[in-house]
Amino acid sequence: MRKTTTPTARRLAVAAVALGSFLALVGPTAAAGAAPADPVKTVFFGDSYTANYGIAPVNNQDNEKLFCFQATQNYPAVATKRLADNGITFDVQSDISCGGALVEHFWKEQELFGGIGKVPAQQDALKEDTQLVVGGVGGNTVGFTSVIKQCSAKLRGDEGALLPGSPVDPESPAAECKTFFESGDGKEWLDYQFERVGGDLEEMLLRMSYRAPDAERVLVGYPRLVPQDTTKCSTAAPGQTELPFADIPQDALPVLDQVQKRLNDVMKKAAADDGADFVDLYAQTGTNTACDGADRGIGGLLENSKLEVGQPLPWYGHPNEKGRDLQAQHVAAKIEEVLNR
Template sequence: MRKTTTPTARRLAAAAVALGSFLALAGPTAPAGAAPADPVKTVFFGDSYTANFGIAPVNNQDNERRWCFQATENYPAVATKRLADKAITLDVQADVSCGGALVEHAWKEQELFGSGKVPAQQDAVKGDTQLIVGGMGGNTLGFADVIKQCSAKLRGDEGALLPGSPVDPDSPAAECKTFFESEGGKGWLDYQFKHVGEHLGEMLLLMSYPSPDANRVLVGYPRLVPQDTTKCSTAAPGQTELPFADIPQDALPVLDQIQKRLNDVMKKAAADDGADFVDLYAQTGTNTACDGADRGIGGLLENSKVELLGRAIPWYGHPNEKGRDLQAQHVATKIEEVLNR
């Protein structure tokens, strides 16, 4: 029978371990709120937003994972350096973040673009892992499908490298607002969100099996669409395409509502399981794809820093270097808070 561990049981077990350690120690204990003296064994997991697709160079040291498009300097690497500057050392056992990952790839192997497979991300967690950090959910929701439902350009060759298909290819992209407000589109979203919530709950539980007392931090997604969507009618400096390409102006609030709903589902899943949550959506509203020189998100058809066969791949709405640094800042802050509790 598979072992299950409730959040309450994990907290009680952690308290018992802490009490036992206290009684066994002969010397004084560390002051409350002090950073851990020893390196914290850490595993990072996630999808392309954790791997930071689009930022070069790509980590190709592990040939098996080259199609994960994991940046060498992704936010886990940058956050680790930020924490080291504060005398908090993470002993990173693994960073298994991989572009295209679904939530189920926490417990199932993932087939990669081109060829090959990578093991379930859960396999990286060991019995001595103390901290598990990362985020997934957007691919399980089908956010790329949502975007392709709203963009004729992304339904064609310009979106060929973006996984996914329009939800209903028979419904014109120009009418995507109406589609997602209709019974068919709303029903599809309701089903997808229910699916995401269930899978996130399963993921958080399974991630803790090898190390029940490990702290878990679920990381949300940075905000893509600003509250003032009129900013999206101007191309970013040096760009000719609009940040959201040909997606209709009236559909942008719909995209934002869908992302906000995903953020709420992720936050609830973390709370229900006793995990911590990094609410990037709430903290990146002035660095969306439509914030010009301050944008932390690359435009849908803006060239990223990664090339395939000599051709730049578009950002497809992923964090650029500024966005990556914001992710790292907020994740490092949350990790410091968790470790100092």
């Protein structure tokens, strides 16, 4: 299945074609580094952080896609508009981001929450002429929601019923989750999860190259959820009564941050090893975490989002509109850099 073209050779080929087309259009005196003249054929992929779960309205072009909770104004849509203002236009072949996606759903069909339907493997959207593939996935494969439920008694109950995943060990009290993840079975579980996500990301990036051999690939990391100063998390955001991380113990918040930082490092390495580009949102959103009050870019675990299904759905730690705009800003900047080099 895999082609043997190296990332370097592929980039040289893409650059040669792009340079030839550019010079033919504008002549030998044009400056280097100008934006592509024609719309860039683009596919967006990923999980709920690309779909921007929690932001309304939701894309409901078909009933099954409705339960991907993909916002019509997710960061791919906002970044597309932002780039158009800078003269870079997209021919968006597809946005196949879907809430709950694992890395393996890039090549396997995904069963939607509650078994309400299935969506095709995300790789099916890529075409031979796709020029750009952008998105992020990995948090569900690591099992971040299971980590959260291990540390929260509230989310093990009805308040977390709509959040996929189960605690890693329901017999171990939520109040002891720091110790659980730092030794014994919890640490062993985390090590296995990270080994799995690293291998799956490698497979995904190779499949992108096979399906769309001339495409630039941009892997997008996750925005930071927990601040360096976790004491900020002991205060509710303006207008809220719940703490940003609900009942998760104060001493467990650094554990959540360490899991997220480790995931970020695994994603960054996978991109570098396969010649893809990486958007390090974790490094760029440290002042817009769930605990940054009015400046928060992340909705609190039990803070009401903009979505309603009979009643408001919680954010469950996803980017709010401010966070979505930060995602779009940094992703657009990386895309512009990639397309102009």
